[in-house]
Amino acid sequence: MIVQLMYLVAALCFILALKGLSSPKYARYGNFIGAFGMLVAVVTAYVHGVVHNGLWILVAVALGVVVGIPAARSVKMTAIPQMVALFNGVGGAAAALVALAEFFAVPDSSVMFRLATVLTVLIGSVSFSGSVVTFLKLQELMTTRPVLLPAGQQLAIAAGASSVVLCALTIVSPTGFLLWLLAAVGLALGVLFVLPVGGADVPIAISLLNAFTGLAVAASGYVLANTLLIVAGTLVGASGTILTRLMAQAMGRSLANILFGAFKAAPVAALGEEQRTVKSGTVEDVAILLGYANNVVVVPGYGLAVAQAQHAVRELVSQLEKRGVSVSYGIHPVAGRMPGHMNVLLAEADVPYEQLKELDDVNPGITSVDVAVVVGANDVVNPGARDEPSSPIYGMPIFDVDRAKSVVFMKRSMRPGFAGVDNELLYNPKTTLLFGDAKDSLTKLLAAVKAL
Amino acid sequence: MIDLLTIFVLAVFVGFEVVSKVSTILHTPLMSGANAIHGVILVGAILITGSAESTLEMVLGLLAVFLATVNVVGGFVVTDRMLEMFKK
Numbered sequence: 001m002i003v004q005l006m007y008l009v010a011a012l013c014f015i016l017a018l019k020g021l022s023s024p025k026y027a028r029y030g031n032f033i034g035a036f037g038m039l040v041a042v043v044t045a046y047v048h049g050v051v052h053n054g055l056w057i058l059v060a061v062a063l064g065v066v067v068g069i070p071a072a073r074s075v076k077m078t079a080i081p082q083m084v085a086l087f088n089g090v091g092g093a094a095a096a097l098v099a100l101a102e103f104f105a106v107p108d109s110s111v112m113f114r115l116a117t118v119l120t121v122l123i124g125s126v127s128f129s130g131s132v133v134t135f136l137k138l139q140e141l142m143t144t145r146p147v148l149l150p151a152g153q154q155l156a157i158a159a160g161a162s163s164v165v166l167c168a169l170t171i172v173s174p175t176g177f178l179l180w181l182l183a184a185v186g187l188a189l190g191v192l193f194v195l196p197v198g199g200a201d202v203p204i205a206i207s208l209l210n211a212f213t214g215l216a217v218a219a220s221g222y223v224l225a226n227t228l229l230i231v232a233g234t235l236v237g238a239s240g241t242i243l244t245r246l247m248a249q250a251m252g253r254s255l256a257n258i259l260f261g262a263f264k265a266a267p268v269a270a271l272g273e274e275q276r277t278v279k280s281g282t283v284e285d286v287a288i289l290l291g292y293a294n295n296v297v298v299v300p301g302y303g304l305a306v307a308q309a310q311h312a313v314r315e316l317v318s319q320l321e322k323r324g325v326s327v328s329y330g331i332h333p334v335a336g337r338m339p340g341h342m343n344v345l346l347a348e349a350d351v352p353y354e355q356l357k358e359l360d361d362v363n364p365g366i367t368s369v370d371v372a373v374v375v376g377a378n379d380v381v382n383p384g385a386r387d388e389p390s391s392p393i394y395g396m397p398i399f400d401v402d403r404a405k406s407v408v409f410m411k412r413s414m415r416p417g418f419a420g421v422d423n424e425l426l427y428n429p430k431t432t433l434l435f436g437d438a439k440d441s442l443t444k445l446l447a448a449v450k451a452l
Numbered sequence: 453m454i455d456l457l458t459i460f461v462l463a464v465f466v467g468f469e470v471v472s473k474v475s476t477i478l479h480t481p482l483m484s485g486a487n488a489i490h491g492v493i494l495v496g497a498i499l500i501t502g503s504a505e506s507t508l509e510m511v512l513g514l515l516a517v518f519l520a521t522v523n524v525v526g527g528f529v530v531t532d533r534m535l536e537m538f539k540k
Contacts, residue, residue: 014489015466021474021482028535031485035528038492042524045495050502053510057501060514061494064521071522072529083530084484091490091523097516098496101509105500112453210483210490217490218463222456224496230456231463232492238467239486243479333476340479347537353477 006044007228013037014232018239024353041228077348078305081338082138085206088213089131095216096124096183102223103179114174116222118167121179123216125186126193130209133194137202138337146198153260156192159185193259200379201258203338204247208259211240243339250333252385252395278414281432283441286408287448289432290316291323293370297362299330299399300342303376303412304438310349312442313375317351319449328355330362330372330399332380363400372401373408374425376438382423393421407431410441481534488527494520 013033020030050057075083099120106113136142149155166182197205214236221229248255281289290296298317304310317327329351335342343356366372374381384391385398401407402425409431425431434441474482497520501513 010492014492015470017485017489018467018470018474018482021478021485024475024477024535024538027478027481028532028539031481031528031531031535034485034489035532038488038494038524038528041492041495042498045498046502049499053501053504053514056510056514057498057517060501060517061521064518065525067518068522068524068526069529072526072533075530077534080480080484080530080534083526084480084487087484087487087491087523087526087530090519091487091493094491094493094497094516094520094523097512097519098493098500101500101504101512101516104512105503105505105509207483210486213490214486217493217496218460220493220496224499225456226496226499227456227459229492229496230459232489234460234463235467235470236486236490238464239471239474239482242468242471243483246479331477333479336480338480339483340477340481343477344480344534344537347534350537353538356477358476 003044003048004227006040007226010037010041010044011228011231013040014235018235077345079139080344081202081206081336081341082135084338085131085134085138085209088206088210089128089135092124092127092131092209092213092216094124095213095220096121096128096186098220099124099223100179100183103174104176109174111171113223114171116219118170118179118182120216120219120223121183122163122167122186123212123219125183126190127209127212127216129187129190130194130205130212131190133191134202134205134209137194144198144202147195149192149195152192152196156189159189159192163189197259200334201251203334203336203341204244204251204255204258206338207240207243207247209240211237211244214238214240247334247339250397252393252397276427278426278433279429279431281408281434283434283444283448286432286434287445287452289371289406289408290320290325290373290445291449291452293325295369296320296325296327296371296373297330297357297366297369297399297401297404298327298373298375299332299377299381299401300335300346300375301332301377301380302336302342305336305342305345305376307376307438309375309439309442310345310351312439312446314346314349314351316442316446316449319446323449323452328357328362331356331358332377332399333359335377335380359397359399366400366403369404371406371408372399372404373410374401375410375442378423379421381425382421384421384424391421401425402428402430405430408434410434410436410438412437478538481531481538484527484534485531488524488531491520491524491527494524
């Protein structure tokens, strides 16, 4: 009775934690409440449910704390996505292990129990190995390009089919061997599932794996007949599902296309065939353009974070504001390596969140914008996504910066962006290109604007 | 059994309701916060290890306790670091 009550308190805390995230102001308190709920739940479980191994459990928890806290403290904000992937993976693995252990503890089980067990083991294993591959991709320990195994699709289908068969067999005749085999197939399935996902689509894979782990935890709640696990796992499953859907919308592609239609290599745009002219400007030209504008929108991309230029861009914007220029940031939902990543990177550089605008805030007023500054972004401002049905990124919502009065495009080189698609915006007569490292250019720009 | 299913279905609705109101700015903290919450599997891991009868169960359980703890503390700490930056 009291135990159930404590679990209820914890579940409420988790819901409040998520609710807190509806406003940046109170979100941090929400997170504290969530952590408090977790403490209540864990202490309750320990005090009430532990008959043996109490000391060992404490040792394992202590080890987890020793590993988890320094990792979470030291991770750079640019590396958050791989950290989240890793934490997600270990959660999935833990769920699968719990279901395995419970399976061996309960010799005489019902069909529902077995169903929940196989689901937990399968989804947990997929989530674990999938998250590890995602981590390796994001950490660039392996290629970020889609990896297409020979007959990869057939292999994935075979693994999927055999996992279904193994689930059915385990339910009919539950043996440890079958369950271990299922876990192994699940691990293979996770790898096969993430390998063909290209770097730009990784945010989707992370969201989906997050939902998977949530579901695995919810299913383990059935195995243990524990309501808290069901509620908490389901909440996570819902959040992962919603984010996955939002990301797919932001890319203008269906989920199936992203996961299974590994990015077709874009026809390399007429390199060398004709040298099209671009207009490249000096730092001074751009400084004058910006310094005497009324209304400026900055569109940052992951390239900005790679160049560690978040602070430089914020300083430039403050300087412009001192001159009476009104500036906002246009943040595309897929800017960065996970949903909302760019917001975090700019917040780290002390950019006030009121200045962070979405597509729907920026595009309607874009024609009255004097200068749109594109830094380290490319595909999210490519008009081809809007106008050219043949473009591989056609259908992706973009910032219509080509409709602003002028565009400054800061670029390292003429290389195309992540999706390997040529960008018509570069050849637009309204566009001034500023070549060079983003941080370097921004610092020079700041000095030039100050000198105006 | 039906009780558990009822809870599941209600939780689905609560989840969608709450999460769809989350500010777009905070989608990364949402994901890492949700990540920390699924670390609640730690409760399951503790219960299973605490009643383990065989060595196999105990080893599996302890491994789960360790992994789930990394998940929980790491998730909450990372989320807190991010949200701290948004408070200003």
